[in-house]
Amino acid sequence: MKQTKNDKGIQIRRRIKAFIGRWIGLRHSWWRYVKNANCDYYESQSRFLYVMISNYHVIEKCLAMPNFEPGHGKERVEVVVGDLFKYRELGFDQHHPQYIAAMQAVQEYNQVHKQLGYALPSGLQAGIDKLLEGANIPEHHQPHVTRDQFFVHLNDGFEEFARSRHSVRAYSDKEISDETIRAIVDLARTTPTACNRQPNKTYVACDKDMIKRIAALQGGGRGFAENANKLLIITSVVEAFGNNEYQEVYKAGGMYVMNLLYALHAYQIGACPLMWAGEKERDRQLRQILDIPDNEEIIMIVSAGYPTENFKYVTSVRNPLEESLAIVK
């Protein structure tokens, strides 16, 4: 049916209204972001912990990496040791599970290098020794499991199932078949979406060379993502949304990725979600590799593969429940 002049006028008015609404909304959330993110992290314990967790998590990852290399990550250990001294100096809570976990990561790193007879730089070693002296931190090692142990809870009900999922970064060469991928994505598609619009899409990179190129573009999966049997690239179609729904693509995609991770776990496939920051040039290159159209937002990447016979996964201690929960009556 042909559009009348009146129809076109209504559409233009709607678009202008949507544009202004979106701009105001965006400015509002952007300002909240600017005020609160990248903050001066010495100001409060909670801010300090966010930064310290992301730093010590790198040490945990180094310790659990399938191809662990002595000395790898020592620069980050230096940062964390400095952070831990500062944390104490500022009088923050030394019983907090994240403080203990950070100390344990440094302690484990130290032990592993001692056992290997690998000498860390003397300044760093002196710092570690001083930090750990008299600290009495219980020993902890990144969990080491067999493949069977890792998947033992798949049929034990949701509580056990969900608690047994962890990011897996050690992949075997075993091929994930197209049928299995289809079954997994079909299961993941049970994710609820706003008004059932189902904007999520999954691109599956299978070719070894393509996987290596995408892993290099992503960057944060160095040392394991390039060895994945598949990389799953999740996008969300922007044109599914309308006025004041600018952020819905990220919510839709985020919910879908979680369901996808559970679906992969149910099929005994190890997986790790990988951040996609979406800088312009990388975004352009990834779109080019996979032929992703401009009307889709790239949400995240998931590396996937059947795990090796034995592997370590990263502890990733959760914060106390009270920090994530507010029951308001």
Ligand SMILES: Cc1cc2nc3c(=O)[nH]c(=O)nc-3n(C[C@H](O)[C@H](O)[C@H](O)COP(=O)(O)O)c2cc1C
């Ligand atoms: C949005 C997002 C981005 C992530 N990016 C990376 C990444 O670039 N590299 C990596 O090794 N892990 C990455 N992870 C995995 C997290 O480190 C991991 O999920 C977290 O420590 C919790 O551990 P778990 O998955 O074993 O429960 C990411 C996770 C999410 C949700």
